[in-house]
Amino acid sequence: MPTPFPGVSEGPGGWAARRYTRSVRFVLGLVVGLVFGAISMFFLMQSRSARSAVADVEVAEPPTTAPIDPAQLEAEESIAAEPAVRSTPALNEPANLDAGAVIIPVAGARREDLRPMFDELRGSRRHRAIDIGAPRGTPVLAAIDGSVGKLFLSRPGGITIYQYDPGRTWIYYYAHLDAYAPGLVEGQQLRRGDVIGYVGSTGNAPPGAPHLHFSIEKLAEPGKWWKSEPVDPYPILKERGVTIARGASGE
Numbered sequence: 133m134p135t136p137f138p139g140v141s142e143g144p145g146g147w148a149a150r151r152y153t154r155s156v157r158f159v160l161g162l163v164v165g166l167v168f169g170a171i172s173m174f175f176l177m178q179s180r181s182a183r184s185a186v187a188d189v190e191v192a193e194p195p196t197t198a199p200i201d202p203a204q205l206e207a208e209e210s211i212a213a214e215p216a217v218r219s220t221p222a223l224n225e226p227a228n229l230d231a232g233a234v235i236i237p238v239a240g241a242r243r244e245d246l247r248p249m250f251d252e253l254r255g256s257r258r259h260r261a262i263d264i265g266a267p268r269g270t271p272v273l274a275a276i277d278g279s280v281g282k283l284f285l286s287r288p289g290g291i292t293i294y295q296y297d298p299g300r301t302w303i304y305y306y307a308h309l310d311a312y313a314p315g316l317v318e319g320q321q322l323r324r325g326d327v328i329g330y331v332g333s334t335g336n337a338p339p340g341a342p343h344l345h346f347s348i349e350k351l352a353e354p355g356k357w358w359k360s361e362p363v364d365p366y367p368i369l370k371e372r373g374v375t376i377a378r379g380a381s382g383e
């Protein structure tokens with residue numbers, strides 16, 4: 133084995149030099165690892181925050197509880213990164229989405245409480261989702277059968293869930309949750325109506341107006357939860373019109 137310090141003799145001095153060399157290599161390795169890790173994390177967060185910003189830009193909720201401070205909303209809007217410009221949204225329900233299989237994903241929410249807000253402007257972006265207001269802690273229900281694609285904490289969306297449909301060609305996105313249902317894990321198979329979390333205001337939702345931000349999105353590629361194009365969930369939920377009683381615990 134080549135000696136790291138040619139000319140350094142074996143013996144107490146040589147031993148100390150090798151120890152010194154190992155320490156230096158260890159520290160250098162640590163520093164290089166940390167730098168690469170930080171760089172990777174930075175780019176990962178960049179891409180994810182851009183993705184999230186598209187899906188969940190938040191502002192106003194119907195004035196059911198406390199009034200919302202406009203200055204606060206302005207600040208929240210500015211948190212989100214600029215999203216990529218998207219093509220014209222598909223406003224009509226796609227042929228291969230079974231609207232009859234989808235339920236209103238908030239316990240106790242009634243179809244008459246829903247209102248269209250897909251194309252509402254939220255700051256400089258369109259909302260492309262529906263907000264369903266409910267008291268904090270109200271159970272959030274799986275809108276459809278399918279597996280948990282991703283449990284993700286995002287700055288605008290807060291505590292979020294991405295759920296696949298059975299064919300993994302659509303994603304159902306739930307944001308601003310107060311918490312996940314106990315034991316919920318990625319890959320878990322859900323049945324429609326299962327409690328998956330609780331209504332809250334995490335992320336950039338106004339604290340005084342807890343609600344579920346919900347979107348239905350067509351995946352660009354099956355199984356890839358992070359790349360999708362939303363469709364308007366309002367007519368889909370309105371058509372189904374199912375209300376699960378508040379306090380329901382799923383199937």
Ligand SMILES: [Zn+2]
Pocket residue numbers: 188189190191259261262263344345346
């Ligand atoms: Zn929303």
